[in-house]
Amino acid sequence: MWRDAALVAGKDLRLELRSRVAINQVAPFALLVLVLFAFALDPDRGILARATAGLYWVAVLFSAVLAVQRAFAVEVADGVRDGLRLSGLDPAGIFVGKVAALAAQLLVLEALLGLGVVVFYDADVAGMLLLVPTCLAATLGVAAAGSLYGILSAGLRVKETILPLLLLPVVAPVLVAATQAFEAGLSGPTSDGWRWLGLLIVFAAAYVGLGLTTFDLLLEES
Amino acid sequence: MTDGWGYILTCYGLVLAALVVIVARSSQRGRKLARQVPEEQRRWM
Amino acid sequence: MNDSTASTGTRVLGSITLVGFAALLLFGLVLSPADAAQGELVRMMYVHVPTAFVAFGAFTVTVAASVAYLLRRTEWWDLVAHGSAEIGAVLLAATLVSGMLWGRPTWGVYWTWDARLTTTALLFVLVLGYLAVRRLPLDRDKRAGLAAVVGLLLLPTTIVCHYATTWWRTLHQGPTIARADPQIDGLLLFTLVLGLAVFALLYVWMMVHRFRVLYLEHRVEDLGLDTAIAERRREASGALATPRPATGPVT
Amino acid sequence: MEPAVHLRGAVSLLGRFPALAGVDLDVAPGEVVLLQGPNGAGKTTLLRCCAGLVAVTAGEATVLGHDLTVDRRAVRRRVGMLGHATGLYEDLTVADNVAFWSRAAGARRGDADAAMARLGLDGRLAAVAVHRLSAGQRRRTSLAVMLARRPELWLLDEPHAGLDQSGRDLVDGLVADAAAAGATVLIASHELERARAIAHRSVAVVGGATARTSPAERDHVA
Numbered sequence: 001m002w003r004d005a006a007l008v009a010g011k012d013l014r015l016e017l018r019s020r021v022a023i024n025q026v027a028p029f030a031l032l033v034l035v036l037f038a039f040a041l042d043p044d045r046g047i048l049a050r051a052t053a054g055l056y057w058v059a060v061l062f063s064a065v066l067a068v069q070r071a072f073a074v075e076v077a078d079g080v081r082d083g084l085r086l087s088g089l090d091p092a093g094i095f096v097g098k099v100a101a102l103a104a105q106l107l108v109l110e111a112l113l114g115l116g117v118v119v120f121y122d123a124d125v126a127g128m129l130l131l132v133p134t135c136l137a138a139t140l141g142v143a144a145a146g147s148l149y150g151i152l153s154a155g156l157r158v159k160e161t162i163l164p165l166l167l168l169p170v171v172a173p174v175l176v177a178a179t180q181a182f183e184a185g186l187s188g189p190t191s192d193g194w195r196w197l198g199l200l201i202v203f204a205a206a207y208v209g210l211g212l213t214t215f216d217l218l219l220e221e222s
Numbered sequence: 223m224t225d226g227w228g229y230i231l232t233c234y235g236l237v238l239a240a241l242v243v244i245v246a247r248s249s250q251r252g253r254k255l256a257r258q259v260p261e262e263q264r265r266w267m
Numbered sequence: 268m269n270d271s272t273a274s275t276g277t278r279v280l281g282s283i284t285l286v287g288f289a290a291l292l293l294f295g296l297v298l299s300p301a302d303a304a305q306g307e308l309v310r311m312m313y314v315h316v317p318t319a320f321v322a323f324g325a326f327t328v329t330v331a332a333s334v335a336y337l338l339r340r341t342e343w344w345d346l347v348a349h350g351s352a353e354i355g356a357v358l359l360a361a362t363l364v365s366g367m368l369w370g371r372p373t374w375g376v377y378w379t380w381d382a383r384l385t386t387t388a389l390l391f392v393l394v395l396g397y398l399a400v401r402r403l404p405l406d407r408d409k410r411a412g413l414a415a416v417v418g419l420l421l422l423p424t425t426i427v428c429h430y431a432t433t434w435w436r437t438l439h440q441g442p443t444i445a446r447a448d449p450q451i452d453g454l455l456l457f458t459l460v461l462g463l464a465v466f467a468l469l470y471v472w473m474m475v476h477r478f479r480v481l482y483l484e485h486r487v488e489d490l491g492l493d494t495a496i497a498e499r500r501r502e503a504s505g506a507l508a509t510p511r512p513a514t515g516p517v518t
Numbered sequence: 519m520e521p522a523v524h525l526r527g528a529v530s531l532l533g534r535f536p537a538l539a540g541v542d543l544d545v546a547p548g549e550v551v552l553l554q555g556p557n558g559a560g561k562t563t564l565l566r567c568c569a570g571l572v573a574v575t576a577g578e579a580t581v582l583g584h585d586l587t588v589d590r591r592a593v594r595r596r597v598g599m600l601g602h603a604t605g606l607y608e609d610l611t612v613a614d615n616v617a618f619w620s621r622a623a624g625a626r627r628g629d630a631d632a633a634m635a636r637l638g639l640d641g642r643l644a645a646v647a648v649h650r651l652s653a654g655q656r657r658r659t660s661l662a663v664m665l666a667r668r669p670e671l672w673l674l675d676e677p678h679a680g681l682d683q684s685g686r687d688l689v690d691g692l693v694a695d696a697a698a699a700g701a702t703v704l705i706a707s708h709e710l711e712r713a714r715a716i717a718h719r720s721v722a723v724v725g726g727a728t729a730r731t732s733p734a735e736r737d738h739v740a
Contacts, residue, residue: 004622011607011618018647019609079603082571083663087622088595148420152413156403165399169392170420173427199430206423214416217337221412226308226372233311233368234296237318237361238288241469244357248476252272255483263486264479406533492534499539503725 001093008089008097012071013104021070022105027112030063034116052121053182057138057175059113064106064142064171065164071102072150081155084219091216095147099211103143110135123186130185130193137200138178144207145170151218173203272479280472287465294458302455309455311369317462319362319387321470325355326394326421333418336411342485345411348418349401350477354470356394363391386427393421407485520583522547522671522702523568527577530560530567537563539726540577550693550703552717554710560726561706562601565673568704570594582671595623598669600677604656605663608649612639612659615648620666633666637688653680658688665692672696672703678712690716 016022037055041047048055075081075098084094117123146167153163177196184193256264273281295313302309332348366384367377378384400414523545530538537560545551553561566572568581570590579586584593606615613634620630634640637658648656657680664672677689693703693716707713714720721728
């Protein structure tokens with residue numbers, strides 16, 4: 001399984017390296033969302049500063065939908081899905097590989113967005129100790145849930161519309177928990193922040209577990 | 223505090239009306255489908 | 268004999284449910300007393316709390332049936348998961364509406380971004396997504412498999428809902444029943460339990476009917492199938508003057 | 519000897535359409551069989567059934583000793599399928615694609631290189647992204663992927679379509695070599711002249727059922 005996972009993740013990262021969709025299209029979109037929030041909300045810094053953590057994670061989730069769509073569009077295009085089914089790759093390995101590659105791309109995106117909120121929203125990233133593990137856990141959760149719904153919707157004719165409908169409510173707990181943890185982190189870590197981090201880890205574990213057990217079925221039937 | 227009977231009756235009325243509509247539509251659909259399916263496949267009768 | 272999804276059992280069940288609703292209206296609106304703190308508004312509780320409980324129960328059934336479907340792959344579990352989610356969605360909508368109508372006079376607003384409200388709304392959206400998957404124009408088996416996975420995922424989210432509720436301190440009422448508050452009036456408690464029983468009966472009654480309707484939908488789909496295979500076979504024999512089965516290998 | 523492919527009254531549904539409505543087919547190991555018939559006769563579905571990609575809903579179906587009505591996954595890694603779709607990642611290069619798919623199947627590095635050389639894909643073409651290839655070059659890449667996997671059962675759906683003269687000769691040579699090495703080959707084709715020349719016998723597929731076999735023309739096969 002791990003060999004298959006490494007193979008799939010390596011393939012996905014190479015694909016990104018060659019096509020640069022995430023870096024040339026998804027990342028600018030994420031920054032655009034940040035800028036649009038700044039337009040929509042009163043440029044008065046008070047509101048932006050208070051909402052920074054939430055806006056940051058909303059931007060991450062919207063971009064994640066795009067990244068997931070891209071990651072699974074390539075797996076169903078032009079007979080690739082049949083290829084995967086015939087390949088002998090372990091479905092659980094494919095899932096882990098997709099999650100790993102997606103998470104790696106999202107982490108780069110989050111770093112960029114972090115830079116964005118520091119520059120545009122004047123955020124103070126004091127509590128790094130909490131922010132970094134929060135990002136890691138939240139990203140793993142989003143990547144796992146995203147991969148699950150990504151493969152589920154990839155083969156459908158309505159994939160563009162059904163993916164956000166299914167995925168965004170599911171990752172809403174990540175939005176809540178990561179935002180709370182970030183708020184704690186931005187004003188110095190507190191025990192509250194660690195508790196939300198715990199929730200994020202549970203979420204990630206739950207969706208990784210579900211993905212490992214159901215990806216086989218989804219690859220087969222979607 | 224107002225006695226709020228308006229809210230109470232709206233609440234009961236809305237919920238009951240919605241339930242009646244859904245039960246009625248479901249049973250109508252059941253009738254329509256049941257006519258198309260041979261009797262031996264409707265084992266509950 | 269009859270052309271509906273009713274049988275003797277469901278007629279009895281339906282009659283009891285109707286009588287139950289009449290009793291609930293009587294007790295809820297007339298006989299039960301006004302609450303000391305809430306006044307008449309407490310009457311909203313007899314709809315709000317039972318629908319919420321039964322809705323959550325319905326989704327628990329959906330999750331369990333989804334798991335069972337994934338393990339057994341039988342049509343029965345698929346239909347149970349589907350029917351239960353549909354009824355749960357209706358009841359959850361009733362919970363949200365009654366909650367809003369209760370909230371307006373008590374809190375002064377229809378909606379607050381209180382944890383339990385937020386997560387219930389979220390669950391509602393999740394269920395809408397689930398029902399959207401149910402309506403996809405796909406092969407029946409394929410759709411059942413996808414829906415089972417989506418249905419299964421209602422569970423982790425609901426658990427996270429629960430944690431969010433306990434962690435976010437808000438103005439929402441705590442779990443009144445679990446505490447078995449001694450101050451609660453006897454008749455009031457009775458009406459609440461009556462409400463629970465009536466909505467539970469309604470659930471079972473509707474569930475039986477929904478199951479049968481969905482079952483009939485599948486059978487109607489199947490009806491065309493035998494004809495289609497026969498037609499396909501005719502196409503084969505028509506195209507060839509002397510149809511006969513293929514011979515074995517030439518080796 | 520146990521047949522490589524054994525179908526008896528096999529029915530396969532695509533949604534509610536009976537693409538196969540009772541197929542009888544026996545193919546001995548090492549045999550090359552041409553499936554011929556009009557469009558929509560069920561040739562492609564028949565091949566996909568043999569690959570374990572489509573479920574056999576009624577009747578008997580055993581391929582390479584695997585009973586497909588019980589488990590249609592085990593057979594997959596032992597078959598190679600060339601369909602209408604390429605099964606390639608558009609944004610990866612030819613070499614990347616062949617390397618990924620052959621490694622997924624557990625093939626050695628040498629197999630991939632040899633397959634690419636055999637199909638004339640070594641050299642300049644190897645480093646070109648698939649989306650820049652012509653249809654014929656894609657076909658060659660798909661064939662290279664298939665060859666590198668060393669399948670025991672070759673399922674070729676219109677293998678000559680879109681290829682130039684040398685490409686067609688290449689396909690014929692590959693089939694002859696595969697058969698000589700003991701592999702079984704099923705070819706669905708409308709290019710009857712060419713396909714009959716490489717097949718041991720042909721089977722007519724009409725209306726989702728097999729109808730008759732024609733005498734062998736095995737002289738052409740080395």
